[in-house]
Amino acid sequence: MSAPGAIVIGASAGALEALSVLLPALPASFASPVFVVVHLPPDRKSILAEIFQAKCRIPVHEAEDKEPIMAGTIYFAPPNYHLLIETENSLALSSDEPVRYSRPSIDVLFESAADTYGPALTAIVLTGANPDGADGLRRIGLAGGTVLVQDPTEAMAPEMPLAALAACPTAQVLPLAGIASFLLGV
Amino acid sequence: MHDKIEDIEIRLLLEALFLKYHYDFRKYAAASVKRRLRQAKEAMGFETFSAMQEALLHDASMLPRLLGYLTVQVSEMFRDPSYFRAIREKVVPHLRTYPSLRLWVAGCSEGEELYSLVILFREEGLEDRTLFYATDINQDALARAEAGVFDLERIQHFTENHRQSGGHSSLSSYYSAAYGRASFDKTLRKQVVFADHSLVTDAVFAEMHLISCRNVLIYFDRELQDRAIGLFKDSLARKGFLGLGAKENLRFSGHAGAFLDFVREEKIYQRRTE
Numbered sequence: 001m002s003a004p005g006a007i008v009i010g011a012s013a014g015a016l017e018a019l020s021v022l023l024p025a026l027p028a029s030f031a032s033p034v035f036v037v038v039h040l041p042p043d044r045k046s047i048l049a050e051i052f053q054a055k056c057r058i059p060v061h062e063a064e065d066k067e068p069i070m071a072g073t074i075y076f077a078p079p080n081y082h083l084l085i086e087t088e089n090s091l092a093l094s095s096d097e098p099v100r101y102s103r104p105s106i107d108v109l110f111e112s113a114a115d116t117y118g119p120a121l122t123a124i125v126l127t128g129a130n131p132d133g134a135d136g137l138r139r140i141g142l143a144g145g146t147v148l149v150q151d152p153t154e155a156m157a158p159e160m161p162l163a164a165l166a167a168c169p170t171a172q173v174l175p176l177a178g179i180a181s182f183l184l185g186v
Numbered sequence: 187m188h189d190k191i192e193d194i195e196i197r198l199l200l201e202a203l204f205l206k207y208h209y210d211f212r213k214y215a216a217a218s219v220k221r222r223l224r225q226a227k228e229a230m231g232f233e234t235f236s237a238m239q240e241a242l243l244h245d246a247s248m249l250p251r252l253l254g255y256l257t258v259q260v261s262e263m264f265r266d267p268s269y270f271r272a273i274r275e276k277v278v279p280h281l282r283t284y285p286s287l288r289l290w291v292a293g294c295s296e297g298e299e300l301y302s303l304v305i306l307f308r309e310e311g312l313e314d315r316t317l318f319y320a321t322d323i324n325q326d327a328l329a330r331a332e333a334g335v336f337d338l339e340r341i342q343h344f345t346e347n348h349r350q351s352g353g354h355s356s357l358s359s360y361y362s363a364a365y366g367r368a369s370f371d372k373t374l375r376k377q378v379v380f381a382d383h384s385l386v387t388d389a390v391f392a393e394m395h396l397i398s399c400r401n402v403l404i405y406f407d408r409e410l411q412d413r414a415i416g417l418f419k420d421s422l423a424r425k426g427f428l429g430l431g432a433k434e435n436l437r438f439s440g441h442a443g444a445f446l447d448f449v450r451e452e453k454i455y456q457r458r459t460e
């Protein structure tokens with residue numbers, strides 16, 4: 001039996017533009033759940049789910065605690081909470097301390113997703129100005145998952161992809177357009 | 187598949203913790219427990235969870251440290267100011283109609299939420315008729331709550347939250363500052379009972395008019411959440427109030443029918459009359 005798999009994405013500075021290329025490219029038939037952590041100000045409501053619902057062909061939610069995971073759905077971590085994958089059927093939020101100043105933290109999502117999905121996971125690190133996601137990407141690589149990093153020369157902020165590559169040298173480096181076509185093939 | 191051995195070891199460790207010390211983390215949200223146990227394992231220098239389990243069984247002094255990792259003490263005063271504003275503006279007018287009140291802060295951590303509510307009740311003139319119960323399973327946190335001392339550097343943020351919550355006194359009138367610490371006035375504790383109580387293993391202990399349990403259920407799996415919500419249901423007086431954390435709700439609970447949405451955006455519910 002092959003696991004259904006999942007996609008995890010982390011981004012910070014420049015996230016909106018990068019995700020606006022990737023997420024609307026996903027077809028209505030897209031089968032995997034997609035979990036996204038974007039660094040956000042902690043004390044304001046996020047409008048990411050609304051913005052992307054208007055642009056995407058698959059449902060977009062802001063993740064709720066213990067929400068069932070549905071195929072072909074995009075989940076954004078809410079501001080001020082970590083997003084974790086509990087099981088292949090359920091996600092969870094936590095108000096644990098920020099990790100490297102970030103809550104939600106990309107590393108926290110990536111680590112729990114690696115535990116749950118192992119080799120059936122595809123992880124993507126996009127533009128950002130801090131090293132969050134690098135540790136998590138390394139773990140996903142070790143667990144046999146597919147690891148992709150946005151080409152730092154193209155990223156609006158190259159620090160995050162560069163840190164991810166340093167921690168996980170086996171990651172494939174692709175421009176956004178290449179990541180989008182890769183996702184259409186999963 | 188991947189690392190299933192670790193999952194087995196974690197289950198055995200939690201089983202040992204329960205059988206030996208009666209702390210039951212077996213139905214906490216698994217991903218978060220795993221993350222915190224990995225931190226504990228690394229910090230305590232164990233190779234495996236099995237080694238940790240053996241040490242835990244034979245050395246009770248390990249318990250508080252492990253509990254420190256397993257329970258998350260992240261809090262602030264007037265956290266989510268809009269919640270406290272809703273308590274003040276929407277719940278307090280109902281509470282005023284009672285001659286005496288009981289309030290329960292379940293999972294009070296180091297006291298931030300408790301002091302916030304005591305101050306709010308004092309501002310609204312309800313403190314003297316209210317008995318406050320503050321409970322937690324972490325003894326160190328309870329002791330800190332009872333001491334009421336916070337790092338001074340956190341106070342600026344607390345003050346801002348208090349102001350946004352509609353506070354109409356100055357937070358600085360409730361503490362004295364010295365040596366980088368703010369000690370909250372002991373009169374704030376005169377109506378407070380601190381107690382070790384677990385939402386997982388303990389029972390109803392009094393009839394409440396308001397229960398505030400924020401950012402605790404989020405650490406439980408659904409079944410355990412439901413147990414705790416049942417406990418709240420059974421503890422609440424008719425038309426009593428239940429306030430949860432910003433990302434917690436009754437939607438998936440079997441007890442949802444016993445509650446009405448009172449302030450939906452703030453996760454404040456009211457017990458139905460039946």
Ligand SMILES: C[S@@+](CC[C@H](N)C(=O)[O-])C[C@H]1O[C@@H](n2cnc3c(N)ncnc32)[C@H](O)[C@@H]1O
Nearest residue numbers: 257260261293295322323324384385386400401
């Ligand atoms: C993240 S803190 C929340 C503090 C505060 N209520 C707030 O919202 O800021 C969670 C608290 O729940 C406590 N806790 C964990 N399991 C518990 C249980 N079974 N019964 C009661 N309290 C528990 C922890 O010790 C910790 O103090």
